[in-house]
Amino acid sequence: MGKLKNQVAIVTGGGRGIGAAIAEEFIAQGAHVIVADINFTNNQTEKQINMSCDITSEKAINEVVNETIKRFEHIDILVNNAVTKGDVADITELSLKSWQHSLDVNLTGAFLCCKKVIPHMIEQNKGSIINIASQLGQVVTGKSLAYCSSKGAIIQLSKALALDHARHGIRVNSLSPGAVETPLLIDGYGSMDTAKEFLEKKHILKRLGKPEEIAKAALFLASTDSSFVTGSDLLVDGGYTSI
Ligand SMILES: NC(=O)c1ccc[n+]([C@@H]2O[C@H](COP(=O)([O-])OP(=O)(O)OC[C@H]3O[C@@H](n4cnc5c(N)ncnc54)[C@H](O)[C@@H]3O)[C@@H](O)[C@H]2O)c1
Structure with missing residues (x-):
């Protein structure tokens, strides 16, 4: 079952949005999920453990991983999903501090989580890592250089880890959504209606994605259904990058 x-x-970053949908889907499929976030809109349940964790802090990540091992003795799946959208600015306007914060959350946070989790996966000779990238890891939008750079880099990070750790039974893939109806878009555009007006037409399917649609793709990458898939970037973008 x-x-x-x-x-x-x-x-x-499973406290809301796509990460929350992934946690829900994984739990529905029988998993225990540890959600590491700085804010939670969803509740802890018997199967979902919420842990406060800023992924820019190596210490906080160590605590999450140590606690997971203490409770369950294994970690089968890691989803690096937390994100900051960053400032809307071109390079003449973007501060070094803002650039660094975006890379700290969107890229180095994933690096640190992988660094702490992979030794356990090596010991188990088993694991699936899913790094949530973006269509904007392949194409760009205006005044989003830190976000786009971090997403391009996480696609490459995934491939590099896939190569190094295939021999340990670990698969590493990235998952690149198109625009998805989450609070991130409301933060960016002021309202979901404005986000839709601007973004829907950029997708072949002429609509935004739903968090549940991304969660289904994450389930595919997490489960043995994708046993021959590693080093791949799975686009779930409604055709955004095709036009
Ligand atoms: N929504 C979209 O349109 C879209 C499109 C492409 C890719 N994505 C990607 O999907 C993923 C999820 O996006 P979303 O739309 O659900 O975003 P969201 O903003 O709704 O949720 C992001 C979560 O990350 C958490 N977070 C932020 N900083 C953190 C930190 N330092 N430590 C721990 N947690 C932190 C937030 O608290 C939040 O719960 C991201 O990687 C994003 O880049 C989203």
Whole structure:
């Protein structure tokens, strides 16, 4: 019963949006999920453990991973999903501090989580890592250089880790959504209606994605359904990058 029965997953940034949908889907498929976030809109349940964790802090990440191992003795899945959208600015306007914060959350946070989790996966000779990238890791939009750079880099980070750790039974993939109806878009555009007006037409499907649609793709990458998939960037973007 369930594609992830008795598996243990850590999902960063799962306090809302796509990460929350991924946590929900994994739990529905039988997993225990540790959600690591700085804010939570969803509740802790028997199967979901919420842990306060700023992924720019190596110490906080160590605590999450140590606690997970203490409770469950294994970690099967890591989803690096936490994000900051960063400032809307071109390079003449963007401060070094803002650039660094975006890279700290969107890229170095994933690096640190992988650095702490992969030794456990090596010991188990098993693991699936999913780095949530973006269509903007492949194409760009205006005044979003830190976001786009971090997303391009995380696609490459995934491929590099896939190569180094295939021999340890670990698969590493990135998942690149198109625009998805989450609070991130409301933060960026002021309202979902404005976001839709601007973004829907950029997708072949002429609509935004739903968090549940991204969660289904994450389930595919997490489960043995994708046993021959590693070093891949799975675009779930409604055709955004095709036009
Ligand atoms: N929504 C979209 O249109 C879209 C499109 C492409 C890619 N993505 C990617 O999907 C992922 C999820 O995006 P979303 O739309 O659900 O975003 P969101 O803003 O709704 O949720 C992001 C979560 O990350 C958490 N977070 C932020 N900084 C953190 C930190 N320092 N430590 C721990 N947690 C932190 C937030 O508290 C929040 O719960 C991101 O990687 C994003 O880049 C989203």
